[in-house]
Amino acid sequence: MLTAERRQLILELLHKNKKVLSSELSADFKVSEDTIRRDLRELSEAGQLQRVHGGALLTSPTKASYADRQKQAPEEKKAIARTAAKLVRPGQVVILDGGTTTLQVARSLPLDLQATIVTNSPPIAMSLADHHHIDVVMLGGQLYKKALVNVGAGTVENLGMIRADLCLLGICSLHPDIGISVQNLDEAHIKRAMISRSVEVVGLATAAKLDTAASYVVGPIQALTYLVTASQVVPEALEAYKNIGLTVIRDEYVS
Amino acid sequence: MLTAERRQLILELLHKNKKVLSSELSADFKVSEDTIRRDLRELSEAGQLQRVHGGALLTSPTKASYADRQKQAPEEKKAIARTAAKLVRPGQVVILDGGTTTLQVARSLPLDLQATIVTNSPPIAMSLADHHHIDVVMLGGQLYKKALVNVGAGTVENLGMIRADLCLLGICSLHPDIGISVQNLDEAHIKRAMISRSVEVVGLATAAKLDTAASYVVGPIQALTYLVTASQVVPEALEAYKNIGLTVIRDEYVS
DNA sequence: TAATACCACGCATTATCGTGCAGTTTTTTG
DNA sequence: CAAAAAACTGCACGATAATGCGTGGTATTA
Numbered sequence: 001m002l003t004a005e006r007r008q009l010i011l012e013l014l015h016k017n018k019k020v021l022s023s024e025l026s027a028d029f030k031v032s033e034d035t036i037r038r039d040l041r042e043l044s045e046a047g048q049l050q051r052v053h054g055g056a057l058l059t060s061p062t063k064a065s066y067a068d069r070q071k072q073a074p075e076e077k078k079a080i081a082r083t084a085a086k087l088v089r090p091g092q093v094v095i096l097d098g099g100t101t102t103l104q105v106a107r108s109l110p111l112d113l114q115a116t117i118v119t120n121s122p123p124i125a126m127s128l129a130d131h132h133h134i135d136v137v138m139l140g141g142q143l144y145k146k147a148l149v150n151v152g153a154g155t156v157e158n159l160g161m162i163r164a165d166l167c168l169l170g171i172c173s174l175h176p177d178i179g180i181s182v183q184n185l186d187e188a189h190i191k192r193a194m195i196s197r198s199v200e201v202v203g204l205a206t207a208a209k210l211d212t213a214a215s216y217v218v219g220p221i222q223a224l225t226y227l228v229t230a231s232q233v234v235p236e237a238l239e240a241y242k243n244i245g246l247t248v249i250r251d252e253y254v255s
Numbered sequence: 256m257l258t259a260e261r262r263q264l265i266l267e268l269l270h271k272n273k274k275v276l277s278s279e280l281s282a283d284f285k286v287s288e289d290t291i292r293r294d295l296r297e298l299s300e301a302g303q304l305q306r307v308h309g310g311a312l313l314t315s316p317t318k319a320s321y322a323d324r325q326k327q328a329p330e331e332k333k334a335i336a337r338t339a340a341k342l343v344r345p346g347q348v349v350i351l352d353g354g355t356t357t358l359q360v361a362r363s364l365p366l367d368l369q370a371t372i373v374t375n376s377p378p379i380a381m382s383l384a385d386h387h388h389i390d391v392v393m394l395g396g397q398l399y400k401k402a403l404v405n406v407g408a409g410t411v412e413n414l415g416m417i418r419a420d421l422c423l424l425g426i427c428s429l430h431p432d433i434g435i436s437v438q439n440l441d442e443a444h445i446k447r448a449m450i451s452r453s454v455e456v457v458g459l460a461t462a463a464k465l466d467t468a469a470s471y472v473v474g475p476i477q478a479l480t481y482l483v484t485a486s487q488v489v490p491e492a493l494e495a496y497k498n499i500g501l502t503v504i505r506d507e508y509v510s
Numbered sequence: 511t512a513a514t515a516c517c518a519c520g521c522a523t524t525a526t527c528g529t530g531c532a533g534t535t536t537t538t539t540g
Numbered sequence: 541c542a543a544a545a546a547a548c549t550g551c552a553c554g555a556t557a558a559t560g561c562g563t564g565g566t567a568t569t570a
Contacts, residue, residue, distance in 0.1 A: 003548065019260060022526075032550050037527065052259035053526065053557060060385035070301050107302060122377035122393065127302075129317035129400040138377065138405045140395030140413050145384040150393045154416075158395050158409065258558065277516080287560050292517070308516065308567060 001029065007039050014049055014058050021055040062145050066123075070100045076206050076230040081105040083251035084168055084204055084228045090114050092165040095194045096124055098149030099170030101204045103127060109134070118162055120150040120190060137162075144186060151186035159193045167198035169224075171205040173214040176240040180218040188216035200225040207233045211240075221246055256284065262294050269304055269313060270322055276310040317400060321378075325355045331461050331485040336360040338506035339423055339459055339483045345369050347420040350449045351379055353404030354425030356459045358382060364389070373417055375405040375445060392417075399441060406441035414448045422453030424479075426460040428467040431495040435473040443471035455480040462488045466495075476501055 006029055013028075014020050022040065026033040044051040050059040070077075081104030088094055091114060096102050098121030106117070106124045111131055119125055120139040128136045139158045141150030169191060173181045180203065182188050195201050195218070203224045210233065221244050228249045229238065238248050261284055269275050277295065281288040299306045305314050313319045325332075336359030343349055346369060351357050353376030361372070361379045366386055374380055375394040383391045394413045396405030424446060427437045435458065437443050450456050450473070458479045465488065476499050483504045484493065493503050 019257060021257070033526080034528090034551080035549060038548085041528095050259075052257055054257045057257070057259055057263075062384040067301060074300050103302070122380050125377050125398050126317075126381075126403060127315075129398065129403060130315040132400075136398035136400070138393070138395045138398055140393045140405070140410075143380050143384065143391035143393055145387075145391070148381060148384060150395070154413065155395075158413075161409075288516085289518095289561080290559060293558085296518095 003039075006031070007043060010036075010039055011043065011048055014056060019055060019057050023054075025055075062148075065146070066100070066148060070103075072100075073206050073208070076232060077101045077104050078108070079230050079251045080204050080206065080228050081108045083249060084202060085109050087168075087202055087226070087228075088113065088115060088166060092116070093118065093162070095119070095159075095162065095164045095167040095198055096121070097167070097169045097191065097194060098124065098147055101206065102168055102170045105168055105204070118159075118164060120155055121148060122150075123148055142186075144184065147184075147187065149187070149190070151184075151190050155190055156193045159190075159197050162197045164198040165200065167194050167201045169194065169201060169203050171203045171209050171227075173212040174203065174205050174209055174221070174227075174241075175211055175213040176221065176244060178213040178217060179220040180223065181214040182216050182218060183214045185216050188218050191218045195219060195223050202226045202228060204228050206230060207237075210237055258294075261286070262298060265291075265294055265311075266298065266303055269311060271326075273319055273322055274310060274312050278309075280310070317403070320401075321355070321403065325358075327355075328461050328463070331487060332356045332359050333363070334485045334506045335459050335461065335483050336363045338504060339457060340364050342423075342457055342481070342483075343368065343370060343421060347371070348373065348417070350374070350414075350417065350419045350422040350453055351376070352422070352424045352446065352449060353379065353402055356461070357423055357425045360423055360459070373414075373419060375410055376403060377405075378403055397441075399439065402439075402442065404442065404445070406439075406445050410445055411448045414445075414452050417452045419453040420455065422449050422456045424449065424456060424458050426458045426464050426482075428469040429458065429460050429464055429476070429482075429496075430466055430468045431476065431499060433468040433472060434475040435478065436469040437471050437473060438469045440471050443473050446473045450474055450478050457481045457483060459483050461485060462492075465492055 010020060010025060022033050022036045025036045040051050040056050043049050047061045049056045050064045077100060080101060084105050085108035093116040096106060096117050096119040103124050106127045109131060112133060114133040116135040117128055118137045125136050125138050128134050139150055139155045141152040141155030144151045171180060201224050205227060224246060226247050226249055227241060231250045242248055265275060265280060277288050277291045280291045295306050295311045298304050304311045313322060332355060335356060339360050340363035348371040351361060351372050351374040358379050361382045364386060367388060369388040371390040372383055373392045380391050380393050383389050394405055394410045396407040396410030399406045426435060429435055456479050460482060479501055481502050481504055482496060486505045497503055
């Protein structure tokens with residue numbers, strides 16, 4: 001039995017039964033579980049299945065990747081989100097960027113807060129549906145499925161009609177010299193437009209995002225008014241940013 | 256039973272019944288309540304549900320009301336949706352209205368279908384994120400929370416740039432004399448704009464929507480090219496519509 | 511207030527997982 | 541055709557995840 005052949009059969013079994021178990025596959029194909037695990041890993045990286053403890057499931061890669069990202073340092077994200085949510089004043093018009101951290105911000109907003117939230121993220125818009133005193137303005141555009149945000153020229157154009165008091169920006173990569181950068185050109189355009197339409201800009205960054213850079217530059221560090229991080233970030237790591245003149249807010253989170 | 260599998264089932268149960276009890280889940284899945292509690296905790300951290308004493312509830316009142324509406328004649332809606340989904344041809348640009356029936360249409364679309372779907376409904380946009388060959392265009396606007404659709408002048412304006420082959424319209428009320436009507440003026444504007452931007456218009460109506468009327472008129476029956484209903488609608492009820500010249504498609508559903 | 515049900519936390523147990531390593535097979539290349 | 545490179549496989553071993561139980565705390569109800 002060829003490797004590729006076995007993997008093909010694994011996929012067939014998966015589609016037939018909706019799930020496969022490492023132990024069963026190992027018995028079925030008379031190979032070690034290590035081999036099966038390697039198969040599953042390969043197939044998972046190819047986006048063909050969703051690995052779980054004990055085997056694999058047939059699931060939508062998009063939702064899975066989004067759920068995965070939400071699981072990365074969820075406590076840190078929540079802590080940052082709680083702190084950032086406090087920066088929103090009643091009556092303000094706030095631009096809320098897409099992303100898992102900003103989604104937590106939306107969830108952290110007080111239920112009785114009166115404000116207008118502008119966002120290009122369908123999940124964020126939906127999560128705000130309970131906040132009866134919040135007007136939600138959705139920016140349309142082409143759905144960028146990987147991040148579940150709307151992007152494109154139309155989105156930027158719609159932003160042109162907005163004049164916001166505050167912008168809460170999820171930070172993918174932040175570097176003292178390079179500034180704010182992201183992995184996708186469309187997202188870079190959106191974030192840049194969001195920044196330009198807001199009086200104050202708050203960057204939300206988990207520890208892992210600091211001192212990193214990606215391919216597309218949104219703007220310099222100076223574009224940010226505040227940077228919100230979790231307290232698990234070592235103070236020394238923030239020195240470079242403070243020296244540039246950035247106001248850093250470290251939350252109360254203790255790891 | 257895999258852990259991830261069990262958690263997925265918990266979510267399904269939750270969406271079906273709007274609540275789950277730790278004790279019941281423990282009995283159903285034959286695992287200890289501790290395990291169930293751990294599941295609920297994890298899912299709650301991921302924002303998928305809200306933990307309460309004794310079990311868990313749906314995250315938000317909005318989702319609950321949305322779940323309520325989805326529970327109204329779900330089989331009929333699914334049958335209609337399946338039939339309507341078959342009307343979409345590869346390569347077409349399709350406007351998909353908001354609503355629980357049209358959400359089922361989105362879910363019924365083949366995973367390998369290549370098309371462009373234009374929608375003003377965040378839930379529909381998100382549900383299409385798995386369809387890798389579908390381009391999703393979101394119409395922005397103000398979020399009308401009750402129906403989770405974007406409305407307003409901006410939405411209508413964005414529609415002005417669209418020229419669609421097909422429009423799938425959820426029907427709230429249909430009457431031979433009065434035509435298509437809805438309970439909300441903003442939605443009426445949107446639906447009217449959607450109709451005007453499409454070559455063909457398909458109305459999706461469950462039995463309960465026929466021969467009813469609401470306050471705001473979208474347009475006459477003649478605005479529709481096709482009307483899709485479930486086979487549980489008695490043929491006589493459709494006579495009036497057929498006489499006007501409407502092509503009625505009755506699906507294969509048997510109650 | 512007392513009784514009951516529910517919950518959080520720590521611990522031990524078991525199954526599963528990841529990784530480095532060596533032997534084998536397959537593919538590539540000269 | 542033969543040597544080199546790459547891929548595949550199984551094993552050992554430490555790490556991680558999942559689960560159930562006991563203890564003690566907390567919410568709910570009478």
